[in-house]
Amino acid sequence: MIRKECGKSGAAGLMTEILQDGKLEIENQAALDVERVLISENEIVERVGELARMIEADYKNSGNKLVLLGILKGSVVFMAELMKQIRLPVEIDFMKVSSYGGGTTSTGNVEIKLDIRRRDIETSDILIVEDIIDSGRTLSYLVDYLKLRGAASVRTVTLLDKPSRRTVDFEPDYRGFEIPDEFVVGYGLDFDEKYRALPFVGVLKHKVYEK
Ligand code: IMP
Ligand code: MG
DSSP states (O other): OOOOOOOOOOOHHHHHHHHTOOOOOOTTTHHHHHEEEEEEEHHHHHHHHHHHHHHHHHHTTSSSSSEEEEEEEETTTHHHHHHHOOOSSEEEEEEEEETTSSSSSOOOEEEEEOOOOOSSSSGGGEEEEEESSSHHHHHHHHHHHHHHHTOSSEEEEEEOOGGGGGGSSSOSSSEEEOOOOOEEEEEBBBBBTTTTOOOSEEEOOHHHHHO
């Protein structure tokens, strides 16, 4: 554990927490925009291991190809950890959809920006990998879409879930962490394309998106 004196402001506590993970210096501007660390990198890696064990148990006798379908761009860090930890042959694919624009609330529409291209979709078990479920619109739309495309099976795994924000009835098959209704960044999640590279999930300071 690394500790560093950072002065007496609120940032000092934050930096102590971050430095416990040994990853960031106080000079990192992205980390300074974070109010507090919600989930550390170690906690995420451990939880992803648990998810991987559940996924292995559910798919090991399937007979189909297991395809992890990452939803760009927020899922990439979680997806990389998950594919390393699943001890089954997996293929990967990506789709890009947009429902959010530049703000912190959903526009309500789901638009496909990059589609999945597979000839073997009928013999593929598609596991959609998402960073976070908020209203639930993105994933409920995508599950229906991939079933219509004829996938052998469609399930969902999300790193984070904000159940209190649902506007459509949707439950993921696998979830990493339930979190409160706060805007979070890091571990792939962005605000306006920033903060994705932070190695933890943190609550963004309100002043960042209120200015
Ligand atoms: P849904 O369709 O409302 O469930 O939206 C899910 C998408 O909204 C995610 O893939 C994220 O891109 C985005 N999103 C929702 N909440 C957050 C957040 O707290 N931080 C960053 N992105 C978020
Ligand atoms: Mg996103």
